[in-house]
Amino acid sequence: xxxxxxxxxxxTGPTVVAELVAAGHTVTGLARSDTAAARLESLGATPHRxxxxxxDSLRRGAENADGVLHMAYGGDFADPDDLIRxxxxxxxxxxxxxxxxxxxxxxxxxxxxxPTGRVCTEQDAPDPDSVAxxxxxxxxxCLRFADREVRxxxxxxxxxxxxPGDYGFIPALIAAARRxxxxxxxxDGVNRWPAIHRADAARLFRLALEGxxxxxxxxxxxxxxxxxxxxxxxxxxxxxxPTISLTLDQAAEHLGNPFLAGFFSLDVPVSSRHTQALLGxxxxxxxxxxxxxxxxxxxxxxxxxxxxxxxxxxxxHQCSQH
Numbered sequence: 001x002x003x004x005x006x007x008x009x010x011x012t013g014p015t016v017v018a019e020l021v022a023a024g025h026t027v028t029g030l031a032r033s034d035t036a037a038a039r040l041e042s043l044g045a046t047p048h049r050x051x052x053x054x055x056d057s058l059r060r061g062a063e064n065a066d067g068v069l070h071m072a073y074g075g076d077f078a079d080p081d082d083l084i085r086x087x088x089x090x091x092x093x094x095x096x097x098x099x100x101x102x103x104x105x106x107x108x109x110x111x112x113x114x115p116t117g118r119v120c121t122e123q124d125a126p127d128p129d130s131v132a133x134x135x136x137x138x139x140x141x142c143l144r145f146a147d148r149e150v151r152x153x154x155x156x157x158x159x160x161x162x163x164p165g166d167y168g169f170i171p172a173l174i175a176a177a178r179r180x181x182x183x184x185x186x187x188d189g190v191n192r193w194p195a196i197h198r199a200d201a202a203r204l205f206r207l208a209l210e211g212x213x214x215x216x217x218x219x220x221x222x223x224x225x226x227x228x229x230x231x232x233x234x235x236x237x238x239x240x241x242p243t244i245s246l247t248l249d250q251a252a253e254h255l256g257n258p259f260l261a262g263f264f265s266l267d268v269p270v271s272s273r274h275t276q277a278l279l280g281x282x283x284x285x286x287x288x289x290x291x292x293x294x295x296x297x298x299x300x301x302x303x304x305x306x307x308x309x310x311x312x313x314x315x316x317h318q319c320s321q322h
Contacts, residue, residue, distance in 0.1 A: 003209060004061040005029045006052065006090070007071030007108070008045060009036035011168070012161050012198055016071065017043045019202035020209075028061060030072065052086055055093040062097035067104040067209050070094055070142075073135075080134040087138040095145040095152070104151040106208045107142035109135040111156045111194050111219060111270040112263075119224060122217045122274040131263065139217070146215040153212040155205060157220040158270070159263070162291045163198030169263060170288070174235055174297055176255045182244045183236035186251045189229025191267035196222035197285035207279040218275040222283030225269035234292045 003020055007013045008029035017040065020027050027045035030052075031037035037047035050057025052072055062068050070091060075083045091107055098105050112132035114120040126136045145152040160169055177183040196204075201220045208218055229243075236243045248265055252258035276282050286294065 001066045001209070002026045002028070002064070003067050003069055004048070004065035004094075005045070005069045005071065006058070006061075006094075007073070008043075009039040010071065011165070012157070012201055013071050014039060014043055015163065015198045015202040016069070016205045017045050019199075019206050020069075021045065023206055025206075025209075028065065030058070030061060052090045055089060058090055058093040059097045062094045065103075068094050068098065068106070069205060069209055070105070070107040071205075073108070083134045084137045087135075088141045091138055091141040095142065095148075095150060098145065098150045100149045102149055102151060104153070104209050104212070105142060105145055106153050106155060106205065106212065107138060109139045109154050109156045111158050111221060112266075112268060113139070113156065114268065114270055117267050119269045119271050121271045122219050131266065143215060143217070151212070151214040153208050153214070153216040153218060155208055155218045155220050156270075157201060158194035158196045158222070159268070160193065160195040160288060161198050161201055161220075162195055162288050162295070163285075164296050166198075166295075166297065169260070170231065170292070171297065172255060172257070172260050173231065173264070174239075177232075177235050177239055177241060180254055182242050183232045183239065184244050184246045184251060184254050185229045185232040186246055186248055186261070186265045189232060189245065190227050191265065192225035192269035193228055193231065193264075193266075194221045194224055194268065194270045195226055195288040196220050197283065197287075197291070199285045200283040203284075204275070204279070204281050207281050212279065216278065218279070219270055219272040220275075221270050221272040222285075223287055224271050226288050228264055230289060231292070234289050238292065238298055 003025050008017045021044040028048045029040040029045045031047035032051040040047045048061045110132050113126035113130050113135050115127040139154045200222050232243050251261040
């Protein structure tokens with residue numbers, strides 16, 4: 001299959017591209033810079049110069065493909081309306097190129113669109129009041145193409161996609177623990193956090209492209225409910241420091257960022273049981289806690305990267321790609 005990929009040079013994207021190439025697919029990846037183009041070439045993919053705002057470039061990429069995987073997502077997170085506009089415009093451009101073809105179109109969202117406080121499934125409706133509600137219009141835009149002879153599907157990724165070079169939420173906890181000399185959780189710390197290993201996510205994306213039924217909503221979740229306290233305790237063990245319970249306001253000061261404190265206070269367990277049964281997929285790689293013990297989260301390079309991204313009072317609302 002000739003696959004056109006957006007976001008192939010981001011954090012999760014290179015592993016997905018490598019998975020597709022290893023499975024025999026021919027990959028063309030959207031590249032907005034020379035660095036992105038070089039990264040794609042190193043993975044065996046062909047760069048396609050353009051950006052999410054270059055809708056003509058997106059259409060050309062999709063028109064020349066047998067399937068499309070849309071992982072890129074960017075903009076100013078302080079302006080949700082702009083995020084929605086940009087994502088929906090890109091999805092419309094990609095999907096329009098596939099109308100009537102029966103070709104697969106897989107778009108990416110996140111499990112944080114789901115209601116809090118209970119284990120949500122793929123059949124549950126997303127919550128318009130969720131912290132990631134700005135991803136819901138993109139989901140809907142993709143799935144509408146299922147009525148237009150496109151094999152459309154959405155993959156919702158867990159908020160932590162862990163693996164080498166992770167620069168997401170978990171490194172922020174580690175960086176704060178290093179600064180403060182304590183590893184913190186909020187309240188009793190029993191709130192639940194989904195996670196998935198990057199290699200498991202890559203295989204899920206491939207399987208979705210190859211065979212997800214039209215209209216499918218899939219959950220990219222390897223672990224449904226890792227407690228924040230268990231994450232803090234594992235960080236404390238590696239750093240040989242104590243753990244501490246904080247209030248939400250104290251956590252905002254500890255992390256240097258109220259945005260992050262709010263996320264880590266959420267109870268957001270999510271099931272992927274239906275996804276596993278539908279695609280014959282199951283997580284095979286290390287769990288998040290195993291990766292904290294044996295991965296690269298505590299290297300000097302990881303420490304520098306986390307401080308650069310999650311420095312106290314730094315604005316996290318930056319352009320982001322999977």
